[in-house]
Amino acid sequence: MTVRAPRAYLVCVGSELLAGQLNTHQAWLSVRLRRAGFDVVGESSVPDSIGMIQTALRRALNAADAVIVSGGLGPTFDDLTREAAAAALGRELRFAPTLWDAIRKRFARYHIAVPAENRRQAEVIQGATVFANAAGSAPGQRLEFRWKGRQRSLILLPGPYAEMSPIFERALPRLAARHARGVGVASFSLRLLGVPESVADEKLDAVRARFPAASFTILASGGEVSFHATMRARAISTAKAALKRLRRAALNAVGQWAYGEGDTTLESALGARLKKMNLTLGVAESCTGGLLGGRLTSVPGASAWFYGGVIAYDNSVKMKLLGVSARLLKKYGAVSPECAQAMAKGVRKAIGADIAISVTGIAGPEGGTKEKPIGLVYVAVDGPGRTLRVRRQDIHGPRETVRARAATAALGLLKEALDARRKRA
Numbered sequence: 001m002t003v004r005a006p007r008a009y010l011v012c013v014g015s016e017l018l019a020g021q022l023n024t025h026q027a028w029l030s031v032r033l034r035r036a037g038f039d040v041v042g043e044s045s046v047p048d049s050i051g052m053i054q055t056a057l058r059r060a061l062n063a064a065d066a067v068i069v070s071g072g073l074g075p076t077f078d079d080l081t082r083e084a085a086a087a088a089l090g091r092e093l094r095f096a097p098t099l100w101d102a103i104r105k106r107f108a109r110y111h112i113a114v115p116a117e118n119r120r121q122a123e124v125i126q127g128a129t130v131f132a133n134a135a136g137s138a139p140g141q142r143l144e145f146r147w148k149g150r151q152r153s154l155i156l157l158p159g160p161y162a163e164m165s166p167i168f169e170r171a172l173p174r175l176a177a178r179h180a181r182g183v184g185v186a187s188f189s190l191r192l193l194g195v196p197e198s199v200a201d202e203k204l205d206a207v208r209a210r211f212p213a214a215s216f217t218i219l220a221s222g223g224e225v226s227f228h229a230t231m232r233a234r235a236i237s238t239a240k241a242a243l244k245r246l247r248r249a250a251l252n253a254v255g256q257w258a259y260g261e262g263d264t265t266l267e268s269a270l271g272a273r274l275k276k277m278n279l280t281l282g283v284a285e286s287c288t289g290g291l292l293g294g295r296l297t298s299v300p301g302a303s304a305w306f307y308g309g310v311i312a313y314d315n316s317v318k319m320k321l322l323g324v325s326a327r328l329l330k331k332y333g334a335v336s337p338e339c340a341q342a343m344a345k346g347v348r349k350a351i352g353a354d355i356a357i358s359v360t361g362i363a364g365p366e367g368g369t370k371e372k373p374i375g376l377v378y379v380a381v382d383g384p385g386r387t388l389r390v391r392r393q394d395i396h397g398p399r400e401t402v403r404a405r406a407a408t409a410a411l412g413l414l415k416e417a418l419d420a421r422r423k424r425a
Contacts, residue, residue, distance in 0.1 A: 003232040006179035008038040009064035011056050013071035013081050014159060015047040025070050025164065031263075034230055035187050036172055037180035038066065039215070048072065053084035061088075061147045061154070065179045068168070071159035073138040075118040081156060082123055082141075089145065089154075091126040095119070099130065103137045125156075131167045133158060140167040144178065153178060184236035186243040190250055191264055192225040192257040193412050200225045203253045211246045223408040224266065227254070259415055266411050267295045273418050274305040274355075281414075282353035283309035284322055284343040286334065286360040287377065292407040307353045312343060322346030335360050337378050337390045344382035355417065356382045359410045361393075363402040375402050379410040381417040388417045 010029055017023050023045055030040045041064055044056040053072065060067040072081030086093045099122035107114040121138050124130055131140035138158040145152055155171050157164045192200055197220035204227060208216055217228045229246055233239040251258065260269040274281055283292050293309045296302055310321050315334055318324040323346040324339060332338040340358050348356035361377030368374035375397070380390040393409045395402045 003183050003234060005037055005039040005183060005185075005232055006066065007041045007064040008033045008066045008068065009041060009060035010043040011053070011060055011067060011069045012043065012045045013048065013053055013069060014045075015078070017045040017071075018047055025159075025161070028161075028165070029068060029070070029168065031189075031228075032168070032172060033066075033068075034228070035185065036176040037183045037185035037232065038176075048078040048080055050080045050084045050087065053081060054088045057085060057088040057154075061152055065151065066153045066155070066175055068155045068157065070157045070164050073121065073140075073156060073158045075115065075121050075137070077117075079120070082120070082125065085143075085154065085156060086125045089125065089143070093123040094126055096122050096124045096130070099124070099139060102132070106137055128156075131170060133163050133167060135166065136160060136163040138163065140171065142171055142174075151178070182234065184233045184239040185230065186236065186239040187228065187230040188243060188247050189229075189262055190227045190254065190258050191260045191266070191269075192227065192254055193223070193259050193266060193408075193415065195225060195254065195257040196220075197225050200227065200254055200257070204250060207246065207249045207253055210249060211242070213242070214246060223405045223412070225257075265295075265299070266408065266415075268299045270411060270414055270418070271296065271299045271302055271305055275301075277418065277421070279354040279418075280305055280307050280352075282307045282347045282351045282356040283410075284347035284356065284358040285309060285311050286313055286318070286343070286358075287363045288359050288403050288407050288410075289313060291403055292357070292359060292410055295407055295411070307351045310347050310350065318343060318346075321350060323349070333372070335362055335372050335376055335378065337380070337392065340378035340380035341382065341390050344380040348382050354384065355388075355414070357410045357414050358382075359406050361395075361402065361406055363399045363406075365399060377402065377406040377409060379406070379413050381413050383417060383421070388420070389413050 010026055012023055012025055026043050033040055046052045046056045069081055072079050082093060103118055103121060104114050125141055128141040128143045133139050136158055141156040143154040153175055157167055201218055214229050214231045219226045231239045231243040259266060285292050290311050296306050312318040312322055315329055322343050324342040328338055328342055340360050343358035344356045358380045362368050362374050364374035375395040377393040377395055381388045391413055395405045
């Protein structure tokens with residue numbers, strides 16, 4: 001039996017979102033809302049304009065049970081979400097002395113005189129519940145009301161992620177209890193590497209056909225593919241039982257490409273495997289310029305398995321620190337499988353790691369030739385006694401895309417090497 005899910009709508013406020021800044025809040029909020037039982041039916045990015053924010057809010061309230069707004073709660077002239085929301089609901093803004101005291105105390109801790117314009121952050125929409133902001137001076141607000149005869153919730157969140165995310169986590173349980181009561185929800189996500197989105201989609205066709213009551217999404221980004229499934233039922237036990245069968249079917253279809261589930265990142269999954277296998281890792285980077293090491297060290301506890309690396313951008317560094325020979329560089333060039341192998345061998349020896357990965361390539365927009373075009377990348381993995389793998393990647397896109405996907409390709413080759421090592425054990 002299909003269970004109707006409550007609907008949610010996101011409104012992201014900020015002129016910068018329409019001037020090229022990436023909106024990461026949408027994905028983060030959508031995932032958590034889906035896990036709580038909501039269907040996200042729309043998203044609007046709107047500039048810092050009272051009129052346009054009002055229009056977006058009214059449209060969202062007409063379409064959804066819960067409307068979540070991020071941004072526009074700061075103290076400056078262009079932070080207009082409070083005023084726009086109050087006008088859209090026909091309510092007053094009321095000054096809250098206790099909030100103002102908390103803001104002044106926050107500034108006092110840093111020995112800064114509080115600007116008068118911060119008083120605006122102590123204004124609360126009539127009838128709103130306030131969420132204290134431990135990471136900033138903009139409190140969140142929650143309103144519950146009837147809109148055209150239907151129950152609605154409106155959540156106002158500050159824009160910075162460090163402030164927005166903890167407030168939303170506190171607001172979500174009541175939001176779900178109010179709108180998703182009687183809906184049992186179970187969901188999971190598979191994270192895939194080494195397979196095109198279209199191939200993964202084709203492999204999963206039979207899974208979708210077998211579970212018509214579930215909702216699915218599939219997304220490709222940065223060389224990876226994410227597959228999400230959500231099952232709803234009247235009882236959570238029913239939803240979990242059905243999802244267990246669905247998960248098994250999905251793993252049977254694409255499990256050979258899966259490296260993790262949920263919010264697992266490729267680097268965190270590989271780090272966990274290295275730790276479990278009692279192996280240490282080093283990196284040698286040319287075109288990625290430290291991006292690969294940065295991803296690895298973003299994992300908490302990386303010091304248990306990551307030794308370090310060398311950013312060998314210039315050939316002289318490849319020779320001096322990694323032991324790549326001048327003869328090799330002259331014969332094959334820095335962007336070659338031979339150089340990638342030598343870099344991996346050299347860094348493993350230099351830092352004493354069990355396994356090493358390397359990446360060298362042409363990120364562009366200059367430096368390409370007919371024989372070695374922009375986007376040509378070689379990655380290699382070296383382990384005890386011999387080079388395990390080396391691979392060519394042809395990556396299309398601007399410089400940052402080439403660099404990012406080159407780092408992912410190196411991590412993907414490491415995954416293959418660890419897979420092979422585990423099979424031999």
